[in-house]
Amino acid sequence: MNYDFMNFGLANESKVTTTMSHNGFEFDYLSSRWTLNRNVIVSVDFLDSFELSQREDIREALVFYAETSSAKHTNNIATNLKLYQSLSGENALTTKGLASFKNQLPKKLWYKVSVVRGMLRQMRFLGLDEHIDDAVFKLTDQWSIGGNEKGVAVMSLDPETGPFSDLEFQAIGLNAAHRYAEGALRADEYACLLMFKASGRRPVQISSIKCKDFSYSAEYTGSPTYVVRIPRAKVQKGKFRSILKPYALVNSAAQVIELHIKKQAAKVEAALGRKMTPEEKGELCSGTVILATH
Numbered sequence: 001m002n003y004d005f006m007n008f009g010l011a012n013e014s015k016v017t018t019t020m021s022h023n024g025f026e027f028d029y030l031s032s033r034w035t036l037n038r039n040v041i042v043s044v045d046f047l048d049s050f051e052l053s054q055r056e057d058i059r060e061a062l063v064f065y066a067e068t069s070s071a072k073h074t075n076n077i078a079t080n081l082k083l084y085q086s087l088s089g090e091n092a093l094t095t096k097g098l099a100s101f102k103n104q105l106p107k108k109l110w111y112k113v114s115v116v117r118g119m120l121r122q123m124r125f126l127g128l129d130e131h132i133d134d135a136v137f138k139l140t141d142q143w144s145i146g147g148n149e150k151g152v153a154v155m156s157l158d159p160e161t162g163p164f165s166d167l168e169f170q171a172i173g174l175n176a177a178h179r180y181a182e183g184a185l186r187a188d189e190y191a192c193l194l195m196f197k198a199s200g201r202r203p204v205q206i207s208s209i210k211c212k213d214f215s216y217s218a219e220y221t222g223s224p225t226y227v228v229r230i231p232r233a234k235v236q237k238g239k240f241r242s243i244l245k246p247y248a249l250v251n252s253a254a255q256v257i258e259l260h261i262k263k264q265a266a267k268v269e270a271a272l273g274r275k276m277t278p279e280e281k282g283e284l285c286s287g288t289v290i291l292a293t294h
Contacts, residue, residue: 017029017030019063019066019067020067021034021035021036021037021066021067021071022036022066022067022068022069022070022071023036023037023038023070023071023204023208025037025038027066029059029063029066032044032045032048033045034066034074036066036071036074036075037071037204037207038204038207038208039071039203039204039207040071040072040074040075042062042066042071042074042075042078043078044059044062044078046078046081046082046085047059047062049085049091050085050091050092051091051092053092053131054092054093054131054132057123057128057129057130057131057132058081058093058123058128060126060128061119061122061123061126061128062074062077062078064122064126065077065119065122070204071204072204076115077115077116077118077119080112080115080116081116081119083101083112084097084098084101084116087100087101087104087105088100088101088104093116093120093132093136094133094136095133095135095136095139098113098116098117098136098139098140099139101113101116102143110145111145113143113145114145117140117143117145120132120136120137120140121137124137172193172197173193173197176190176193177190180256187256187259187260187263188260188263188264190256191253191256191257191260192206194249194253194256194257195209195228195253195257198247198249198250198253199228199230199247201230205230205231205232206230208231208241209228209229209230209231210282210283210284211261211265211281211282211283211284212281212282212283213228213229213230213244214226214227214228214257214258214261215227216254217246220246220248221248225248225249226248226249226250226251226253226254226257227246227247227248227249228246228247228249228257229244229245229246229247230244230245230246230247231243231244232244232245261284264284265281265284268284
């Protein structure tokens with residue numbers, strides 16, 4: 001028997017069910033785990049317990065979100081769908097199940113119901129509602145559901161979940177500098193901290209920076225300054241890394257980051273067994289290695 005032919009067929013079949021996430025990561029939408037970016041893996045094994053009539057429509061809706069929305073948003077929808085199953089005991093999207101889901105959650109958590117309702121509305125818009133009773137939409141459309149409380153921890157300066165105070169922020173920077181000087185912090189760890197401290201950007205943004213995004217430039221300040229261009233995390237209907245915002249970094253940060261990039265480039269070249277071209281070096285995701293070197 002021609003096993004090579006069989007393996008080729010299986011490989012092609014896998015390619016047919018492969019699509020691309022909003023962040024440019026390929027994933028097989030028939031698998032139980034979708035890797036949507038460097039930080040988010042969505043578990044969708046719970047879909048197998050939905051009724052067959054709705055299962056593939058729900059999967060298709062989740063694929064739509066994975067392709068067009070942030071990985072975090074897609075994961076949020078999947079997590080709340082699984083919670084819906086757990087609390088309602090239903091294996092389909094029904095009026096009974098959604099009413100039970102809402103009634104079992106305290107009012108402050110009704111935003112979770114809103115997430116599922118939002119997916120339902122998107123399914124209707126995409127024409128994936130053939131196997132969902134119209135009564136489901138009539139019921140959920142009449143609900144008045146507020147969102148989750150936003151910014152409370154920040155506005156109240158909550159000591160546990162709120163932002164660092166100015167003194168805490170300064171202490172973190174000083175302590176990190178001392179530990180790096182003593183050799184207790186690696187260059188990649190210190191570079192990561194410096195990037196967060198200087199820009200205040202989200203982890204997904206820092207992890208998406210490429211080596212070519214760092215440069216010395218006089219474009220913004222009139223004199224040569226070390227600049228990093230950081231991708232915007234949320235771009236409505238925009239492609240990943242379609243908008244880059246420049247941030248100036250002090251020379252001490254530049255020295256650490258350049259050392260980190262040099263070390264990582266050397267590791268990649270050692271693995272390849274050859275020197276990289278300047279273009280190849282530029283495409284290295286330095287931010288990824290900053291967040292997870294090993």
